[in-house]
Amino acid sequence: MKVVVIGCTHAGTAAIVNVKQLYSDAEVTVYERNNNISFLSCGIALNVSGVVPDAQSLFYSSPQALADLGVNTKMEHDVLSVDIKNKTVTVKDLNSGAEFDDTYDKLIVTLGSWPIVPKFEGGDLGNITLSKNYYHSQEIIEKAKDATNVVVIGAGYIGVELAEAFEMLGKNTVLIDAEPRIMNKYLDKAYTDVAEKAFSDRGVKLALGEKVVRFEGEDGNVAKVVTDKGEHQADLVVLCIGFAPNTGLLKGQLDMLPNGAIVIDEYMQTSEPDVFAAGDCCVVSYNPTSEKRYVPLATNAVRMGTLVARNLVKPTLKYLGTQSTSGIKIYEHNIAATGLTEEGANRIEGLDVASVTITENDRPEFMPTYEAATITLVYDKTTRRVLGGQIVSDKDLTQYMNTLSVVIQNEMTVEELAMVDFFFQPHFNKPWSLLNAVALAALDK
Numbered sequence: 001m002k003v004v005v006i007g008c009t010h011a012g013t014a015a016i017v018n019v020k021q022l023y024s025d026a027e028v029t030v031y032e033r034n035n036n037i038s039f040l041s042c043g044i045a046l047n048v049s050g051v052v053p054d055a056q057s058l059f060y061s062s063p064q065a066l067a068d069l070g071v072n073t074k075m076e077h078d079v080l081s082v083d084i085k086n087k088t089v090t091v092k093d094l095n096s097g098a099e100f101d102d103t104y105d106k107l108i109v110t111l112g113s114w115p116i117v118p119k120f121e122g123g124d125l126g127n128i129t130l131s132k133n134y135y136h137s138q139e140i141i142e143k144a145k146d147a148t149n150v151v152v153i154g155a156g157y158i159g160v161e162l163a164e165a166f167e168m169l170g171k172n173t174v175l176i177d178a179e180p181r182i183m184n185k186y187l188d189k190a191y192t193d194v195a196e197k198a199f200s201d202r203g204v205k206l207a208l209g210e211k212v213v214r215f216e217g218e219d220g221n222v223a224k225v226v227t228d229k230g231e232h233q234a235d236l237v238v239l240c241i242g243f244a245p246n247t248g249l250l251k252g253q254l255d256m257l258p259n260g261a262i263v264i265d266e267y268m269q270t271s272e273p274d275v276f277a278a279g280d281c282c283v284v285s286y287n288p289t290s291e292k293r294y295v296p297l298a299t300n301a302v303r304m305g306t307l308v309a310r311n312l313v314k315p316t317l318k319y320l321g322t323q324s325t326s327g328i329k330i331y332e333h334n335i336a337a338t339g340l341t342e343e344g345a346n347r348i349e350g351l352d353v354a355s356v357t358i359t360e361n362d363r364p365e366f367m368p369t370y371e372a373a374t375i376t377l378v379y380d381k382t383t384r385r386v387l388g389g390q391i392v393s394d395k396d397l398t399q400y401m402n403t404l405s406v407v408i409q410n411e412m413t414v415e416e417l418a419m420v421d422f423f424f425q426p427h428f429n430k431p432w433s434l435l436n437a438v439a440l441a442a443l444d445k
């Protein structure tokens, strides 16, 4: 079996390692345009702030490790086109410039995503960077050395983490977003208020409800970000506006959503039988609303990559979908979320949701220490099905959201969650676990 893999970060690496484990005789070739694989972008902000000083520690595999598995590892090779009907790919060796064709029995598409870059006037000035891969992280670190004023555009998880990192480096930091709240897609207001206060207390300027209009420069480099409400001095700008599937290569050959995300079934098969896809280039099944959504997360990418290998020859193991479970640490605040926020759910036509929020200490007050936690449950008023949740505490209680993710996936109700069995031991919790407690609070609502 001849397998060609295009793209090798998380989904690609997972697919390759598992294919070689399951089918040691398979002839696997991977084409990757970068000279590295498996870079954990989630560590970029930690590397920028110096919390993780060694960028090399953010790789968990290497081209050599794949070569050692017997994989034909073609780094710095760009796949220029794919002909699905004839099962061929056309590839350019980025070092020699040579172009050649290759053939496959099975094609694994792990092309990932690329940052959305709106066309702003002055967008081609120097010191305006992206934050996606290893090269970007090195560029940000290098340029931040001489920067006094840093502007981060986009207050999703990535922008927020970078704003914290720049503030920790002592930069004058501005975080701009067109929305009125940071991280508004992932968290309800009670949670973003906590994070926003942490930023404001440290002097990070939150320019919310502001739309970037243009950049102005000096000597070819950015000097100012102009918005519809004002302007911000900038020696360095990082664009964190969001991601789009990087699937132009296959347009018209595979079924896709309007945004370009490849449609796959629960076995990771595309609309073509011998073409499989995984990771940020694909749609996923979003369980809280039973719809296909674009949720570009490393968690989804590694699961889907692994499943590609398991289903490559015959449908064997299904993908269970996602609750888009996520976590973030903003200074001392540990925040996690799963499923729908109340605000997000209210935007969905036909859904009638309610939410309940409680603040409780994590363990009995007779213990030498305890920490307050705020936890929210979002649920369907009619079916009583749990649809989402969020937690914040200065103690790391984020794992509760992983448990809640299972609750949502298994379509449990508020009543079931209130009475489900969780252990009690004073070192760790109270007789009613925080998840029981928040569901109990929702019982009579």
Ligand SMILES: Cc1cc2nc3c(=O)[nH]c(=O)nc-3n(C[C@H](O)[C@H](O)[C@H](O)COP(=O)(O)OP(=O)(O)OC[C@H]3O[C@@H](n4cnc5c(N)ncnc54)[C@H](O)[C@@H]3O)c2cc1C
Residues within 6 Å of the ligand: 006, 007, 008, 009, 010, 011, 012, 031, 032, 033, 034, 040, 041, 042, 043, 044, 045, 077, 078, 079, 080, 110, 111, 112, 113, 114, 131, 132, 133, 158, 246, 249, 278, 279, 280, 281, 296, 297, 298, 299, 300, 301
């Ligand atoms: C700053 C940052 C922080 C993040 N933090 C988190 C986090 O904390 N938790 C989390 O779950 N997720 C996080 N994510 C998201 C996560 O990194 C992505 O979901 C993940 O990288 C997706 O992996 P992938 O392999 O599908 O795609 P990608 O990582 O996009 O990789 C695709 C690969 O394909 C290659 N490629 C593309 N086109 C071609 C071509 N034509 N020829 C050859 N090669 C090609 C690219 O060079 C790339 O290596 C973060 C992302 C960023 C940018």
